[in-house]
Amino acid sequence: MLEDIPPDRAFTAYQAFVLDCKLYWTRSMFPELRKRYHAAVAAAGSPPRTSAEVAELMKDDTTAQFFGWYERHLQRMKYSGLRGLAVHYDQYRDLIGRALAAEVPDRLLELDPDFKQPEYYTSIDIHQHPGGVWSDEIAGYVYERGAQSTAPMLDKAASLWHRMKEQALSRAGGEVKRVVDLGCGFGGSTQPYYADHPDIDVIGIELSEPCLRLAAQRAAELQARNVRFRQADAIATGLDEGSSDIVTSTMMLHEMPPSHVKGVFKESYRLLKPGGLSIHLDFLVRDDPFKEYVHYGHSRRNNEPFMVPLNKMDIVAAHREAGFDEVEIVPFEEFDGSLSPEMTAWRFPWTMIIARKAA
Secondary structure: OHHHOOOOHHHHHHHHHHHHHHHHHHHHHHHHHHHHHHHHHHHHOOOOOOHHHHHHHHOOOHHHHHHHHHHHHHHHHHHHOOOOHHHHHHOOHHHHHHHHHOOOOHHHEEOOOOOOOOHHHHOOOHHHOOOOOOOOOOHHHHHHHHHOOOOOOOOOHHHHHHHHHHHHHHHHOOOOOEEEEEOOOOOOOOHHHHHHOOOOEEEEEEOOHHHHHHHHHHHHHOOOOOEEEEEOEOOEOOOOOOOEEEEEEEOOHHHOOHHHHHHHHHHHHHHEEEEEEEEEEEEOOOOOHHHHHHHHHHHHHOOOOOHHHHHHOOHHHHHHHHOOOEEEEEEOOOOOOOOOOOOOOOOOOEEEEEEEOOO
16 A cells, blocks of 8 residues: 555654745745845836846845745755655655556556657656656655645645635536546546546546556545546547536646647647636736746746746637637635735745636
8 A cells, every 4th residue: 555654753854844944935035035126126216027127136136046046955855855755765666666556447547558758748857856757656656745845835735626626616617527637647636526526527637657557546545436547648638529528737737838738728629518618727927027037936946947938828819729719817816815915925826727618
């Protein structure tokens, strides 16, 4: 079983320390950086209009330099440090590998032995995850562990996935019979649909075999009968045209180049029934050069180079090119109060990209 890994106090303490450091970065360093930025703007006499101008203004500021260094190295410590996730779980490789290879019902998992990974996906150690989340048999398990501290302000990542599911179902309107979850990873974003709504047919699409194996094991543990996980590219799922009521993704678009993002919108349109809902949760910054500057810095520091091109895309035009007429870009509240003006800590710029296929 995946839960049979023995507890390790030193590892737990190390990861707790890294998380506390990240919370300090989030709650204390970010507000200080913003205060330094406003002081620099006052001294300059005029506010920057772009993130590049903010970067030029702050390039010699020691707080800005330390802010970036701190984030970069905390992520490195999380995965590759002395008791980092990848280092720690490597010693349990055989145990994890056996658990992930355990038999699951045939309906749960569809792997393609001839599947070719896209080059953009294999060329980057995204999130600073050593080797990426696709190249190692235990990578999906390590990724699941890492996701627990990706957004430190969240009490539980599951709360975000459930909030997103509720947004999708409430906006869909009418009866929902099938949901396709693109880029489902280890299945965290898929589980709220199949676990809470056994009457809905749920399909998770993912590139990574290690992630898919873990997603299937988690579904098997819950004895789920209404879900299947399929290895395929989100731009070419191989599913039937017009077969889905909702097509969704969570934190996927920023991990692919613009050509693939456009392909996802086209595939979403193709998969949807008339009146169906496309809803993608991702990160966008609009009309705030300072937050864009921080966001673009995060992109570099976290090995996520496609965050910037996504932010610069004309999302509405790309949807219309795919066939959609109705398109909304809406802020997403990942926890109560996260969109409040009193919120001073750093947070991901969570955003819902919503479109509907004409009925």
